[in-house]
Amino acid sequence: MTSLLRHQAYEEERLQRVAEKLPCRETQAGTLLSLMGQPQQYSYPSIFIYGHRASGKSHVMQVLLKELELPHATVSCVECVSVALLFEQLLLSFFGCDAASLLPRSPSLSDFVRIYRQQCSQSPAKQTRYIVMEKAELLRDTDANLLPALLRLQELVEDNVTIILLSEIVWDKFRPNTGCFEPLLLHFPDYSKGELQQILSQDKHPSYSAEFYSSYINILLGVFYSVCRDLRELRHLAALNFSKFCEPLADGKVKETDTHKLWRNIEPHLKKAMQTVYLREVSSLQWEQMQQTEEKETGTVRGLSAHTHVELPYYSKFLLIAAYLASYNPARTDKRFFLKHHGKIRKTNFLKKNEKTSNHLLGPKPFPLDRLLAIFYSVVDNRVAPTASIFSQISSLVTLQLLTQVSHDDQLDAPKYKCAVSMDFMCAISRTVSFDIVKYLYDFL
Amino acid sequence: MSKRKVKDDHMPVGECITQVQEVFRERFCCQKLPEQPEGVESQHKHLLELLKRTAVHGESNSVLIVGPRGAGKTMLLKCVLRDLLEEKEVEKNLLQVHLNGLLQTDDRIALKEITRQLNLENVVGDKVFGSFAETLGFLLEALKKGDRSSSRPVLFVLDEFDLFAHHKNQTLLYNLFDVSQSAQAPIAVVGVTCRLDVLELLEKRVKSRFSHRQIHLLSSLTFPQYAERVRTQLSLPDDFPDDKFAQDWNASVKNLCEDKSVEEVLQRHFNSSKDYRMMHMLLMLCLSRVSVAKPNIKPADVLEASKMCFTDAKANMLHGLSILELCLVIAMKHLNDVYEGEPFNLQMVHNEFKKFLHRKSSSMYNFEQPVIMKAFEHLQQLELIRPVDSSSAKTQREYQLMRLMLDHSQIMEALQKYPQCPTDVKQWAMSAFG
Numbered sequence: 001m002t003s004l005l006r007h008q009a010y011e012e013e014r015l016q017r018v019a020e021k022l023p024c025r026e027t028q029a030g031t032l033l034s035l036m037g038q039p040q041q042y043s044y045p046s047i048f049i050y051g052h053r054a055s056g057k058s059h060v061m062q063v064l065l066k067e068l069e070l071p072h073a074t075v076s077c078v079e080c081v082s083v084a085l086l087f088e089q090l091l092l093s094f095f096g097c098d099a100a101s102l103l104p105r106s107p108s109l110s111d112f113v114r115i116y117r118q119q120c121s122q123s124p125a126k127q128t129r130y131i132v133m134e135k136a137e138l139l140r141d142t143d144a145n146l147l148p149a150l151l152r153l154q155e156l157v158e159d160n161v162t163i164i165l166l167s168e169i170v171w172d173k174f175r176p177n178t179g180c181f182e183p184l185l186l187h188f189p190d191y192s193k194g195e196l197q198q199i200l201s202q203d204k205h206p207s208y209s210a211e212f213y214s215s216y217i218n219i220l221l222g223v224f225y226s227v228c229r230d231l232r233e234l235r236h237l238a239a240l241n242f243s244k245f246c247e248p249l250a251d252g253k254v255k256e257t258d259t260h261k262l263w264r265n266i267e268p269h270l271k272k273a274m275q276t277v278y279l280r281e282v283s284s285l286q287w288e289q290m291q292q293t294e295e296k297e298t299g300t301v302r303g304l305s306a307h308t309h310v311e312l313p314y315y316s317k318f319l320l321i322a323a324y325l326a327s328y329n330p331a332r333t334d335k336r337f338f339l340k341h342h343g344k345i346r347k348t349n350f351l352k353k354n355e356k357t358s359n360h361l362l363g364p365k366p367f368p369l370d371r372l373l374a375i376f377y378s379v380v381d382n383r384v385a386p387t388a389s390i391f392s393q394i395s396s397l398v399t400l401q402l403l404t405q406v407s408h409d410d411q412l413d414a415p416k417y418k419c420a421v422s423m424d425f426m427c428a429i430s431r432t433v434s435f436d437i438v439k440y441l442y443d444f445l
Numbered sequence: 446m447s448k449r450k451v452k453d454d455h456m457p458v459g460e461c462i463t464q465v466q467e468v469f470r471e472r473f474c475c476q477k478l479p480e481q482p483e484g485v486e487s488q489h490k491h492l493l494e495l496l497k498r499t500a501v502h503g504e505s506n507s508v509l510i511v512g513p514r515g516a517g518k519t520m521l522l523k524c525v526l527r528d529l530l531e532e533k534e535v536e537k538n539l540l541q542v543h544l545n546g547l548l549q550t551d552d553r554i555a556l557k558e559i560t561r562q563l564n565l566e567n568v569v570g571d572k573v574f575g576s577f578a579e580t581l582g583f584l585l586e587a588l589k590k591g592d593r594s595s596s597r598p599v600l601f602v603l604d605e606f607d608l609f610a611h612h613k614n615q616t617l618l619y620n621l622f623d624v625s626q627s628a629q630a631p632i633a634v635v636g637v638t639c640r641l642d643v644l645e646l647l648e649k650r651v652k653s654r655f656s657h658r659q660i661h662l663l664s665s666l667t668f669p670q671y672a673e674r675v676r677t678q679l680s681l682p683d684d685f686p687d688d689k690f691a692q693d694w695n696a697s698v699k700n701l702c703e704d705k706s707v708e709e710v711l712q713r714h715f716n717s718s719k720d721y722r723m724m725h726m727l728l729m730l731c732l733s734r735v736s737v738a739k740p741n742i743k744p745a746d747v748l749e750a751s752k753m754c755f756t757d758a759k760a761n762m763l764h765g766l767s768i769l770e771l772c773l774v775i776a777m778k779h780l781n782d783v784y785e786g787e788p789f790n791l792q793m794v795h796n797e798f799k800k801f802l803h804r805k806s807s808s809m810y811n812f813e814q815p816v817i818m819k820a821f822e823h824l825q826q827l828e829l830i831r832p833v834d835s836s837s838a839k840t841q842r843e844y845q846l847m848r849l850m851l852d853h854s855q856i857m858e859a860l861q862k863y864p865q866c867p868t869d870v871k872q873w874a875m876s877a878f879g
Binding site: 007037041042152168179181192227281360363 | 459462463466467470471473474475476514515519545546547548549550554557558561607608639640722723726729730733734736737738753754756758759761762764765766767768769790792793796809810812813815816819820826827828839840841843844864865
């Protein structure tokens with residue numbers, strides 16, 4: 001088992017301990033260890049590790065560096081909103097707080113390198129120092145010099161230091177246009193289904209047997225594996241739904257070995273979980289409460305997206321309907337839909353459409369204010385005066401982000417809008433004013 | 446098991462391996478200077494002569510070292526400096542200022558750095574100067590006075606020279622070149638850059654003050670030379686403590702380089718790039734496989750290392766996608782084929798996916814729109830698809846136009862390697878009509 005993790009610089013037991021903490025990641029840890037070499041030797045200046053989310057990049061690095069007691073600094077690029085924070089953190093973890101306080105108020109890279117060299121000459125590295133940067137893709141958005149400088153930090157500070165970048169995104173998207181020192185690329189492959197099963201089965205429940213939990217994980221993966229391979233997400237789902245899985249057992253209806261009945265019980269529940277908890281429609285707390293209160297059918301609690309229903313004034317509703325119609329219907333069909341005596345429009349010509357021009361595929365089109373008002377007057381039954389309140393309702397719809405103003409060049413004169421609500425939302429609104437919107441939509445004719 | 450035990454008992458082997466790792470890691474990782482630069486003898490001679498003239502005779506010079514990344518520019522410069530400082534007189538007299546375009550991002554920082562490296566912080570103190578030239582003039586003046594009577598020559602090394610050309614008004618470059626042109630303190634300005642068009646970046650007045658002396662380091666390596674270089678890079682030096690081990694090692698490296706499969710690998714690397722860095726990366730990967738249990742490099746190691754260098758990162762990422770995400774990628778590929786590279790949005794992709802599901806009887810992949818949206822967003826996070834315009838807040842998420850950042854062949858290749866790929870998905874991907 002531990003044959004992959006072997007290095008002459010470290011004791012066997014210690015590596016054994018490391019290997020136990022890194023299930024299914026021995027190969028990668030072994031490669032990393034052999035690249036890092038013995039502590040006092042030089043290591044490659046920069047290593048770039050990429051792989052999917054939750055494929056153990058940070059974990060492997062963390063365990064290796066902690067267990068083998070190597071000097072290191074771990075920095076998350078999300079936290080370091082300014083380079084000053086980054087520099088401070090690095091100096092702090094390598095040389096203590098005296099060094100960090102030497103930094104001027106808004107330090108440049110030059111200051112950092114100067115102080116690093118100063119400190120380094122006082123306490124030269126006996127072992128390779130490691131800098132681990134998590135979420136390294138954010139380094140691209142900072143100062144353009146930062147990434148190339150970090151990649152050749154070993155050369156700049158003349159110290160035995162290695163920088164390790166962790167990211168989800170491939171290296172090709174990082175390369176600056178004048179090039180830089182190329183790091184060693186290392187890929188962390190995704191966990192296979194078997195490996196996921198193995199890792200997830202490790203955190204079993206104490207009061208049930210390991211096989212029981214393992215069969216539960218098997219069912220869970222059967223439902224979710226085709227959608228999600230994120231270990232963290234799966235682990236979260238497993239923890240949430242386990243109590244439901246055990247329920248028949250607690251009631252004494254089935255035995256532990258009766259897998260089929262257990263599956264019959266849990267499967268619809270898990271399917272529901274995919275539409276609710278997985279999408280964070282229902283929070284995990286709500287989900288747990290729902291499971292406890294038996295009588296309530298799961299899913300009856302309205303999720304986040306069900307709350308999008310908003311109460312609008314009567315005319316605002318019609319304004320929104322008009323906006324939707326204006327956005328999703330071509331202007332040439334307005335005559336046919338909204339005029340009583342629209343003369344003759346040839347039917348074949350009118351209905352000539354193909355999928356490519358369907359607006360429900362392409363998205364809403366912008367329309368001028370005049371067209372909106374024209375449609376509005378035709379869909380509202382009674383006569384409406386174009387008062388200030390109508391116009392203010394239009395602009396308040398824009399503030400509510402139900403409409404968006406397209407071009408900002410002219411505020412007052414002929415503004416253009418787009419409707420930014422979904423079909424379902426629109427159907428719900430039109431039902432409240434008993435208006436059959438589908439009849440007026442060109443795409444559904 | 447027993448075999449390794451025997452080897453462990455021979456302590457010298459472990460010791461030797463440690464030594465080997467140390468020697469090579471210094472060579473590949475921290476770019477230890479070789480005794481004699483290879484293949485750049487004429488450039489070396491030229492630069493040495495030039496700097497010697499500044500250091501000894503007080504002649505002002507400026508020169509640019511131009512070459513692609515990893516061509517050995519810094520190595521050449523450092524070798525020259527090492528050889529230059531061997532002379533007593535030069536060592537006593539010459540002052541060096543090293544600036545890097547990555548660190549000194551504007552002229553104020555650069556000036557501070559110059560002051561510091563010339564040990565003049567106490568002289569300048571809190572004095573406030575009017576112009577940049579005045580300050581620089583004062584610095585150089587202080588140098589003149591600092592020494593007995595004559596002025597000491599100063600060597601300015603500007604690494605990443607092209608970045609200095611982006612400073613405002615190029616004041617630093619103007620002043621440095623100006624000093625080197627007029628009869629003031631003797632200075633030599635050495636710029637190191639990887640841009641061949643670096644002179645186009647300079648302003649006219651700066652350009653006219655530059656001596657237009659350029660040293661090009663363009664590699665004219667042939668494959669036999671490349672292979673030879675690999676061999677010398679992997680050979681142990683003569684001063685290795687254990688003679689017997691060094692001889693064995695060098696012999697095995699010689700055998701290795703003559704191996705047919707290794708030669709093929711080297712040829713591939715040679716074809717893709719000739720620079721030292723890439724070679725070092727390959728050799729470093731080979732070296733990391735050397736351990737006590739396996740005390741020399743085998744052809745298989747070289748093959749493995751080269752595979753690691755040449756692996757397609759995007760295909761690796763595609764391998765880890767869930768089946769739903771893969772289906773979306775295939776749908777995007779079909780959209781790209783049908784509409785000839787027009788951007789698409791989530792609705793179109795979903796529509797395409799639904800068409801596939803309709804044709805198929807089983808409804809295994811009947812997912813709701815939000816689940817598909819989540820998968821789509823994951824693809825966007827991985828930057829496998831990219832929004833056409835960045836004004837994302839304006840449009841709804843499902844109507845935002847996207848472009849696929851993948852190649853046709855990459856998708857097909859990833860599909861072949863995908864573990865347990867359903868046959869109908871594979872057939873769907875193959876079929877020409879979505």
